[in-house]
Amino acid sequence: MKRRLGVSIYPDHSDVTVDEAYLKKAADYGFSRIFMSMLEVTEGKEAVATKFTHIIHFAKELGYEVILDIAPSIFDELAISYDDLSFFHQLGADGLRLDVGFDGNKEAMISFNPYEMIIELNMSNDVAYLDNILTYQANKPMLYGCHNFYPQNGTALPFDFFMKCNERFKNQGLRTAAFVNSQVGKMGPWDINDGLPTVEMHRFLPVEVQAKHLFATNRIDDVIIGNAYASDDELNALSQINPYQVTFDIEFVADVNPVEKEIVKTMQHYRRGDITDQVIRSTEVRKKFKNHENKPHDHLQMFQKGDIVIGNDQFGKYKNELQVVLEPHQDERKNLVGHIIPEEQILLDFIYPWSKFKFNEK
Template identity: 30%
Template sequence: MEKGFSLYLGASGFREDQYTYMQTMSEAGFTVMFTSLHIPEENGGEREAVLKGMMEKAAKLRLEVVIDVAPDALSVIQSLRAKPTALRLDHGFSVKEMTELARCYRIAFNASTMTETFAADLQNAGVDPAKIEVWHNYYPRPETGLSRDEVKRRNERFRAMGFKTAAFVPGDKELRGPVKAGLPSAEDHRSWAPYAAARDLTDELATDLVMVGDPGLTEHSISSFQSDEARFRAEFDAELSEAERTIAGLKHKQRPDPARDVVRSEPSRSEAKKHNLQVFPRSVSARRRGDVTIDNENYGRYQGELQLVKTPLNDDPRVNTIGQITESDLPLLDLLQPGEKFSLCAKDRQGK
């Protein structure tokens, strides 16, 4: 998964904690950084110095930098010693200006304005399609993001034109104001965990580059991106037995023949048998989507099998429910591939 993050400039300048965040994200495998020169007019005189500091830090970390820029800010870009990798062009550029800029930078266009006719105009002007990227907007206001179907439809069309596609997922720590409701491209992703939204973009919605729109991710999300592994946060029953706790803490892998109703952990049953773990029955209830279950001794040779419930199921005295996956991680249930690894971790009181 090609992935990037966002940092935004402000009147306070480039802060040391932002550089620390850049280092953390770089170490986690993020290779692209996005920022914008749309700074309030009263800070316009400071933006060159602020951006210069950010660009020099990015160069040390070997990050590719994409800057959202309007025509009146080109002079700031040209004054930089450390140049950006790509420019995301705002309104106001002519095809001739875009062609000239494409000689020095990759150019990222707004997905809402890219058409076959415009693409043909660019190529007729001599712009190499390999230097063109198409980026979806992010949508700060709830209820205004794109549908997942629309993102997929557009991305498939852009790919057919030979263009790289990019879209945004929300953060889950520091959210950008003033709305502070996440910065996704697809509305459904606003309530999803960032890694789940990213997997959906790349696995299902024909997206080449995933960008975190908000300027902050939790340690859990950073770790998920770094390992590229589904790490389900779950609230576990307070009275787990030692056998149940041991099975839940295993490194799991979905079976190569995925079930319709549940995610089955391939190694859990054999590990339980190997270590003579006995799972005693407990009180039962109907199984909800996201429940974490373990088959108990009443299920015979299936004793110890851990499952994640994808569709609601009736109660079964042979199956213990030991926990519930946090809601924002639930979409990962449908994205796990045959044979894919996953793990479970206890969420804290804030659900992180």
């Protein structure tokens, strides 16, 4: 399933010209889906229709998929019914995210809406909600899953619980989404906004590290910036991510040599299938560079987790093998060539036997 990046906008709190500029900029960076909140509408059906039709059609012209976040109160506010989604279809939306669920039968019924609108389900509970909906023979191709975000510091999901929630949806092959937090965005749906991540450990991390972590789980297909508006630098950083394999940001040591830099930066690395606890071994590279000299340097210290080391001329057949350190150890036959930046060491947990990975100089 192709992976995507998305942004969020809040038309009931924002200026439409600012939203348009933001959506245009994000589209230029390759973003392709929008979370658009309708939870705060209070202006009446006609005014809401005018406002949302304009911004949705603008987004669609830029190639976005647009999902509206709705709750039962919205239907009461607009005097419409879940049994008739024509209002949202006329707005131009591609789908609806149900912030609050029903009895399973209702979700199954509306998944057969005549407009083929996507019905996006709340993923942030480890209960049999999805199983119940599917029991009622829902229109499965029209179902997505999307996590919540959490504006209050300390209230987002623990990572282990997040992963348990994901399994229910990925086991059914559904498209999934979760939110990351811009470190400069100030706008969300409510008056409290300590950031809008899905996972609590992400709240204060750089946004690209959050996204890398979500993609590395292989359980999230769409990563959406929860708050508005992300900076140009954040949009650019996210656009540079490879969503299909871990790419570590690294810093080289001062004495790294050209051969070592070439090994690190230009090769497709993968972890050996017969793994070890001490290091992640990328062994194929030594075959290509077996005739390249590599004198010892930075080889006498204790190597630490996240260090990148390469076998030097003292290492015999293992010369120029690249390793990523998982456990502290010392070996003078290896040169220290760089370090994975501290924030990205959480990604090491997702380098399994045969996992592919690359490096990017920070």
